[in-house]
Amino acid sequence: MNKKIVAFGELVWDVFQEGKQLGGAPVNLVYRVNSFGDQGVLLSRIGNDELGAEAVAQLRKLEISDENVQTDPVFPTGTAHVRVGSEGRADYVIDPDMAFDHIEFTAEALKIVRDADCLVYGTLVQRYGISKNTLRELLNEAPQPIKYLDLKLRKNCYNREILESSLRGADILRVKENELYTLKSDLGLFEFETKALAQEVINEYDIGIVLVTKSKSGACAITRSGDYFEDPGYRIEMVDTVGSGSAFSAGFLHVFLENKNVEEALRFGNAAGAVTATTHGATSWVTKKRITELMRTGERR
Numbered sequence: 001m002n003k004k005i006v007a008f009g010e011l012v013w014d015v016f017q018e019g020k021q022l023g024g025a026p027v028n029l030v031y032r033v034n035s036f037g038d039q040g041v042l043l044s045r046i047g048n049d050e051l052g053a054e055a056v057a058q059l060r061k062l063e064i065s066d067e068n069v070q071t072d073p074v075f076p077t078g079t080a081h082v083r084v085g086s087e088g089r090a091d092y093v094i095d096p097d098m099a100f101d102h103i104e105f106t107a108e109a110l111k112i113v114r115d116a117d118c119l120v121y122g123t124l125v126q127r128y129g130i131s132k133n134t135l136r137e138l139l140n141e142a143p144q145p146i147k148y149l150d151l152k153l154r155k156n157c158y159n160r161e162i163l164e165s166s167l168r169g170a171d172i173l174r175v176k177e178n179e180l181y182t183l184k185s186d187l188g189l190f191e192f193e194t195k196a197l198a199q200e201v202i203n204e205y206d207i208g209i210v211l212v213t214k215s216k217s218g219a220c221a222i223t224r225s226g227d228y229f230e231d232p233g234y235r236i237e238m239v240d241t242v243g244s245g246s247a248f249s250a251g252f253l254h255v256f257l258e259n260k261n262v263e264e265a266l267r268f269g270n271a272a273g274a275v276t277a278t279t280h281g282a283t284s285w286v287t288k289k290r291i292t293e294l295m296r297t298g299e300r301r
Contacts (some may be wrong), residue, residue: 001039002038002039002042003038003117003118003150003253003254003257003258004038004039004112004115004117004118005029005030005031005033005035005039005040005041005116005117005118005124005250005253005257006040006041006043006112006116006118006119006120007014007025007026007029007030007040007041007042007043007119007120008026008043008044008103008113008119008120008121008123008125008134008135008138009024009025009026009043009044009100009103009121009124009125009131010024010026010036010044010078010087010094010098010124010125010132011024011026011027011042011044011046011055011069011074011077011078011099011100011120011189012024012077012078012079012094012098012100013051013054013055013077013078013080014078014082014092014242014281014282015079015081015082016082016107016244017083017301020079021281021282022055022058022059022062022283023051023080023242023243023281023282024044024078024080025122025124025138025150025152025245025246026040026042026043026044026120026122027044027064027103027115027282027283028243028246028282028283029057029106029120029249029250030042030064031062031064031151031282031283032218032243032246032247032250032251032272032286033156033250033253033254033285033290034063034247035066035250035285036218036250036251036254036288037254037288038231038250038253038254038257039226040064040065040250041065041068041112041116042059042065042066042069043068043069043103043109043112043113044068044070044100044102044103044172045069045070045071045072045099045100045102045103045131046069046070046071046072046077046078046099046100047071047072047075047076047077047099049074049075049076049077051076051077052076052077052099055069055077056069056071056243061273063171065187066231068108068109068112068144069166069233070101070103071099071233072102073099074102075097075098075099075102076098076099077087077098077099078094078095078099078100079095079098079144080093080094080095080157081092081093081094082242083287086144092154093155093212094124094154094157096279097128100125100129100131101125101127101128101130101131102128102130102209103125103130103131103134103176104130105133105134105136105137105138108143109134109138110137110138110141113138113142113145114141114142114145116142116144116145117145117146118145118146118148118253118257119138119139119142119145119147119148119247120133120148120149120150120253120300121139121147121148121150121166121169122150122151122166122242123152123153123154123157123158123162123163123166124152124154124157124158126158126165126166127157127158128161131138132162135271136165136169139169143225143257146172146247146257147169147170147171147172148170148171148172149167149169149170149172149174150174150245150246151162151166151173151174151175151183151247152176152178153179153182153219154246156237156296160186160187163183163186163187164187164205166204166205167204167205168205169210170205170207170265171207171209172207172208172209172210172211173201173207173209173211174211174213174245174248174252175209175210175211175212175213176213176214177194177211177212177213177214177215177217178243180194180197180198181185181197182210183197183201184197187204189196189201189204189213194212194214194220195220195222195228196250198210198222199222199226199230200210200221202222202223202224203231203234207224208223208224209221209222209223209224209262210222211248211252211266211269213245213248213270213273213276214233215233215241216233216301217233217281217301218230218231218232218234218270218301219231219234219266219269219270219273220266220267221262221263221266223262227262229262229263229266232300232301233274233300234270234271234294234298234299234300234301235298235299235300235301236274236276236278236294236298237277237278238277238278239277239278239279240277240280240281241277242280242282243276243281243282243283244273244274244277245273245275245300246282247269247272247273247275247282247286248269248272248273249269250272251265251268251269251270251271251272251273251282251291252265252266252267252268252269252297253269254268255268257271267295268291268292268295271291271292271294271295271298272286272291274294275291275294276299277288
C-alpha cells in the first residue's frame with residue numbers, strides 16, 4: 001500500500017555553471033517518493049515571478065503537484081548557486097529572504113499533514129520566522145505522522161536554537177557523518193565515535209532512529225533500543241551527489257513505512273542514494289529495478 005509523505009520546505013532553482021535545474025531537498029524528495037510508488041506532497045512557496053512560473057511548469061513536467069505550493073506577492077522564487085567539486089560533491093550558496101522563507105500556516109496544510117504517514121522537514125526552511133513558525137505549528141498540531149528530520153546544514157542558515165528545536169520534534173534523523181560532528185561541536189556533545197555520538201543524540205533529544213550517511217562508506221542506523229545496522233558503500237561511477245541524500249531518505253521511508261524494518265530500509269535507501277549519484281542532478285529518472293539490481297550485484301567498498 002502506497003504511503004503519503006509530506007515534504008515541507010524550500011523550492012529553489014539550483015544554478016549550475018551550465019544552467020539551472022529545479023531543486024530543493026523537499027522537491028527532490030517528493031520526486032523520488034513518487035517514483036517509488038508512494039504519494040509525495042510538496043508544501044512550499046514560490047514568488048510571483050518568471051522563475052516561479054517556470055517552477056510550476058517544471059513541477060508539472062516532473063509530475064509533482066503544485067496544489068500546495070503557495071505564491072508570494074513580494075519575495076522572489078528561491079535560487080541556490082551550486083558548485084560541484086572534483087569528486088562530485090556539491091557546495092551551495094543560497095540567496096537570502098526567498099519566497100520559501102515565508103510559507104504560511106493554513107488549515108489546508110494542517111489537514112494534509114494530519115492525513116499523512118510522514119512529515120519530512122529540514123533546517124534551511126527555518127532560517128526566517130514565518131516558515132519556522134509554520135513548521136512548528138504543523139509539528140505541534142499534527143502528532144500522528146512520523147516526523148523525519150533530513151538535516152542539511154547550509155552555511156549561515158541555522159543556529160543552536162533551530163538545531164535543538166528540530167531535533168526535539170523528530171522521530172527519525174538523517175544526517176551526514178561530517179554534519180553529525182558539526183552537531184557535536186554546536187550542541188556541546190561529548191562522544192567521539194560515530195555510533196556513540198549518534199546514540200548520544202538519541203538519548204539527549206529522544207529520537208527513535210538516527211541514520212548516518214557516510215558518502216563512499218555507505219550508511220548506518222542506530223535505534224533508541226541500541227540496535228545497530230551498517231550497509232557498506234558501492235563502487236560506482238559518480239557524476240554528482242546532488243539529490244543523493246533525498247534519494248536515500250525517500251528509499252528508506254519507502255521500505256520503513258511499509259514494514260518498520262530498519263535494516264531493510266537502510267539497505268534500500270543506501271542503494272537509492274548510490275544510484276542517484278551516478279546521474280546528473282536530483283531528478284534524473286531512476287527505477288526501483290535499477291536500485292534492486294545494484295543491491296543484488298553491485299560491488300561493495
